[in-house]
Amino acid sequence: MNYTVLRVWGIPIRLNISLFVFLPILAWLIGSGEQLAAYATLINSMTPATVEAAQLTDADRWIIGTAAAIGLFASVTLHELGHAWAAMRYDIEVESITLWILGGLASLTEMPKEWNREFWIAVAGPVTSLLVGAVCLAALFVVPESATLVVFALGLLAVMNVVLAIFNMLPAFPMDGGRVLRAVLARNRSYVSATRTAARAGIAFAIVFIFLGVVVAFSPVLVLVALFIYIGATTESRTVVIAELLSGFSVSDLVSQSETVPADATAETILARLLSARRTNLAVVDKSGTVVGAITASALRDIRPAEYETTTVGEIATTDLPRIDGETSAFDALQELRSGRSEAVLVERDGVPIGLVSQEDFTAVLNFRRDTVAF
Structure with a gap:
């Protein structure tokens, strides 16, 4: 079940009900002691700010975790708007942007088969995330170090947006990197063949993620991501093949x-x-x-x-x-x-x-x- 909360450029931004369940969990995960300690080390290494997770109260951790969780999905929205902006530049209509437990999804009326169009639409999202991360990082140079909670929140968003961009650029279809891989492959081979190769790469990553999420370190979220990638890769591959087989036929x-x-x-x-x-x-x-x-x-x-x-x-x-x-x-x-x-x-x-x-x-x-x- 999805709820429309606002419109940007006429595009409805929708929240899936799974997000309401996951946000408190994400806030708790971010605000936990080990997580904040790791983030503090990253923030201190990237900026002139010096923050200490050990000095935070339980209330501070919840505030930081909640702000970072909400900010993360706001960043995901901007990421998807980056895809939407690039698609509209090619006169492709964007039906909606939906935020759910595993991120966001910009629904386009069609996916371009021209390799260069798909390439730029795919990379627009990660580029947007890098820009958002750079803005948050730059803000840390002007925010007073005494504003500990603000410094923590901005530092977390800077790190998260960079991670978001890098993770999405993994060549695991149907993620952005998988679409980039298909676009590059489609320069010299058929669209169907390029899709199959990108889908196989996605399935390989899904298997690796399931192994890491189950055997190496128990992580339900990583297993969910793996299942999402596997289902998305196989579905996209099958859909493209069917579309090609039915090409030229009317009902x-x-x-x-x-x-x-x-x-x-x-x-x-x-x-x-x-x-x-x-x-x-x-x-x-x-x-x-x-x-x-x-x-x-x-x-x-x-x-x-x-x-x-x-x-x-x-x-x-x-x-x-x-x-x-x-x-x-x-x-x-x-x-x-x-x-x-x-x-x-x-x-x-x-x-x-x-x-x-x-x-x-x-x-x-x-x-x-x-x-x-x-x-």
Whole structure:
């Protein structure tokens, strides 16, 4: 569940509910004795300020931890706004920026396949984090050393932003460094091949992180990051391959392959057709041949076998299916089908249904393309 808290350049900034749970934990982790002692050493080595973690009270630690936790996610927001700014420079719309337990995510309406565009959009985030870190570091040269809490908070944000930039530039897809790797590889090879290589690098990093988080030093957060990278890498690789396989197809191209059944046919007849066609759904047409819905295997399961001979398809057909224009690309149609709860969608041309398309139709086309196309 996400909550929109503000808009920047018209982009909604949303907070995921997981963030509300994680922020207090992060504040405690940052404010703990060992963590602050380590940060104090870094701050003292980078700036003229001298801070001592041992002199802080418990209240001071909570204040510093809370300020740093909130400041970190503010920094993540700026990081994502860096991506958004670069994307908008290429006229790519940014749908939203969402902050959650593992950071932030700028959702773009499309990811550019031009290597140079993806490169600059990817590096814009880490560059922004480095700039934010530099500003915090510079502030330490003017803030009085007596303002211990402020010095600690600014020092933490300086360190965190530098770490944020470095960590995001690891060549582990789908992180920024993985996208940079794909962009560089895409200069001399296909987009699909570059994605596969970047995804493999991401999976390798995920395995290393899981090993470190479980075997070397127990760290649930590192394990979560590893799972995020693994899922993101495999999902992106699969999505890019599917998009390439469906490239050049509109959803109406799939309709011609689908069968239709008359609304006055009996359930018994349709059961046999579903079995012979090895499908779980078929388009239903009225007497004029117009598609009016779909008959599914699940609908047949809802009636008793004794009623198969007396029940017509029209009586149990699903007629409130989602509708999609036939000119829609096959890939976009597949994404819409997967995001909904329906087993199929009605395809329209000029507002008139022309056929039914289900997951099975996409599977058949993808299998055929996979056997005939080499990447």
